[in-house]
Amino acid sequence: MTTYADAIKAADDLAEQLQALVEDSRFLPRFFDQLFGLRTALGSARDRFAGAHSDSEGDAPVFAAPYDRCEQASRLGRSLSPDDVAVARYAAAVDRAIASLSTDAADNTRPALRGTLRLRPANAPALRPGHRPPPLAEPYYASLVKLFPVKAVTLYPLAIGIAAGDAVIRLVLIAVIALFVVVLRWFGTQEESGGDADLLAIGISVASFLLYAASLGGFGQLPGGPEQTRQVLAFVTIMWVALVLAEHRPP
Amino acid sequence: MRRMDACRLAACLCFAGLTGCAADAVRLETARTAQADSRAAVGAAGAYFDAIEQHRREAAAALVGSDPSCLPTARLRIQVPLAPDASPGAPLCIEGTEPLPGYTAYTIDVGPSPREALEPRIALLAAIADYADALAAILDEPGEDVSAELTAFADQLDRLARFSNFVAGTDLPGINAAVQSEQGQSFVALIAFADELAREARQTRDVRALVLASGGTVDRALASLHQQVTSWGQGAAGNADDLYGNALFRTYLRDRASLTSEQREALANRIFVARKTAREGPARAAAVADAIDLAARAQAGLRNALGGRLTADQRRVAAQLNIDRITRALGLVASLANPL
Numbered sequence: 001m002t003t004y005a006d007a008i009k010a011a012d013d014l015a016e017q018l019q020a021l022v023e024d025s026r027f028l029p030r031f032f033d034q035l036f037g038l039r040t041a042l043g044s045a046r047d048r049f050a051g052a053h054s055d056s057e058g059d060a061p062v063f064a065a066p067y068d069r070c071e072q073a074s075r076l077g078r079s080l081s082p083d084d085v086a087v088a089r090y091a092a093a094v095d096r097a098i099a100s101l102s103t104d105a106a107d108n109t110r111p112a113l114r115g116t117l118r119l120r121p122a123n124a125p126a127l128r129p130g131h132r133p134p135p136l137a138e139p140y141y142a143s144l145v146k147l148f149p150v151k152a153v154t155l156y157p158l159a160i161g162i163a164a165g166d167a168v169i170r171l172v173l174i175a176v177i178a179l180f181v182v183v184l185r186w187f188g189t190q191e192e193s194g195g196d197a198d199l200l201a202i203g204i205s206v207a208s209f210l211l212y213a214a215s216l217g218g219f220g221q222l223p224g225g226p227e228q229t230r231q232v233l234a235f236v237t238i239m240w241v242a243l244v245l246a247e248h249r250p251p
Numbered sequence: 252m253r254r255m256d257a258c259r260l261a262a263c264l265c266f267a268g269l270t271g272c273a274a275d276a277v278r279l280e281t282a283r284t285a286q287a288d289s290r291a292a293v294g295a296a297g298a299y300f301d302a303i304e305q306h307r308r309e310a311a312a313a314l315v316g317s318d319p320s321c322l323p324t325a326r327l328r329i330q331v332p333l334a335p336d337a338s339p340g341a342p343l344c345i346e347g348t349e350p351l352p353g354y355t356a357y358t359i360d361v362g363p364s365p366r367e368a369l370e371p372r373i374a375l376l377a378a379i380a381d382y383a384d385a386l387a388a389i390l391d392e393p394g395e396d397v398s399a400e401l402t403a404f405a406d407q408l409d410r411l412a413r414f415s416n417f418v419a420g421t422d423l424p425g426i427n428a429a430v431q432s433e434q435g436q437s438f439v440a441l442i443a444f445a446d447e448l449a450r451e452a453r454q455t456r457d458v459r460a461l462v463l464a465s466g467g468t469v470d471r472a473l474a475s476l477h478q479q480v481t482s483w484g485q486g487a488a489g490n491a492d493d494l495y496g497n498a499l500f501r502t503y504l505r506d507r508a509s510l511t512s513e514q515r516e517a518l519a520n521r522i523f524v525a526r527k528t529a530r531e532g533p534a535r536a537a538a539v540a541d542a543i544d545l546a547a548r549a550q551a552g553l554r555n556a557l558g559g560r561l562t563a564d565q566r567r568v569a570a571q572l573n574i575d576r577i578t579r580a581l582g583l584v585a586s587l588a589n590p591l
Contacts, residue, residue, distance in 0.1 A: 005482055012486040019493045022500075023526070029504050033339065036497050037331025040314070041357035043490030048360060050483045051368030055475075084335035091333045095355060 004055040007063035010070035011046040014097060017077045018042060026082045034087065038094045045101040069097035148241060149181045152209045156216065167220075174213050178206050204244050211237040273572040275448075275455040277565045279390065281556040282458045285549040286386040289469070292546035293380045296476055299484060299539045300372055304363055306491035311361035313498035317505070318343035325362045330354040343501075361494075364487075372479055378472045379546075382465055389457045392450075402439070437586040444580065459557050466554065473547045477540055485536040492532055496525035 018039045021027055073093035080090050159173035185205050189198035215233030222229045315321045320342030329343050330350040337353025350356040499522045
């Protein structure tokens, strides 16, 4: 869910942060060449990217990578201290951001799956006062779609049909679907460049799916019969999803 | 007597059309606002884009001036010491050579924006400017001078009448004299008034046709222009302004030992001015965006007025205009009926 405006804004925020560091007396004159070079290269890459694309492209994967890389670099820069190691780490992150802005669209469409299910963090306020307001955190329903395993839910009735009353096959198929959820979300919650998956989000998705399967009698029935099983576990599932969304907000 | 009947008829016709006419006058006023605001938005955005190009040129010059290794070309290859162990003091620009160990090379575009980056913005400005011109062409359509025409017509009739008098030997009143009389003048004024109302109706029809044909395109162009200014423009201006200040700062850092105190002071002053300009960038972009918003609102107002949805103020103006016009028409009719 990344648009032209998101990507450009992320790049502009990073540029703004970098500029503040270029002018920051704590980093002068020792890191000037480094920060000045990065600021100049980032500005040029951003202008080229902004000229080559437009907001008419909508939600395109080509915007996801620059958005992520710029966000990652901005996060590192927020508490940057003037020492060699920290600045080198920050410089490497900015370098990746510049590379993502410079890559052609053809290269960026390849990892289209990566990052599509990741929850977008709410931005830190802009460095320069009087600038644009930070974007809103992701809406509730977008988070719900990303945390609730819709694909697995649609697969489950098929599994019931295949198992045809055989409890062992049913449990095996449930395990297979749960594995599928893990694999899909492993890539879905990774950043575009690879890196760490969001294990918590995967766990939540799997738990949601298992609860859903249980509410349809996937693990047997409660003493009160199928009706009670469905009602109790549906209630638990809904409460689980609602509570987990309230808790699992990105940092 | 027959002339009096004709006058009454003209007056009645005027009254019949008055209510609609006042609304037309209000519509034309909103069209005039939309035209002026669109033109102002195009002017502001055009000037803003021009300023960005100028800042880019100045920034490029300052960058090239900051290091003897850089040539004044549109594309430069710079090397940046990313690794902590990179030896300092290397030349900024490299041409055809590999960067030094610990340095990373970047290709940067400086100076004027490439043509393909500018073209969409030029097309947007042209679309809105064309629309404003078309509106102006309708609104500034010269009115015919009805009284002059009528007088010329009366002159001709008068000559013809005198000729027919001569031929027939009868005593017809001079038509020209009749036109010159106060009653005749009122009659001419009434016809001119009716013509003015008809012209308003015609102009409103033309504006409606124009808005129907290209209003949607202009609305989209204005929205897109707004985004170009706030998203593309603000960032591009910031990049150019920051680069300018940074390049001057780089020159200062490298040359401060060899500069005289006056030169150092002058350079430092330029750096401070550049930093201030850069900080004011968002406010400048916001002012241009406001001008575009104003044009978009005027355009929406025009659509509303054409669709009969007048605001309370517009209704009041239209009502006042109706009263003025009725008074004016009544005055003209009265002077026709009661010659002094």
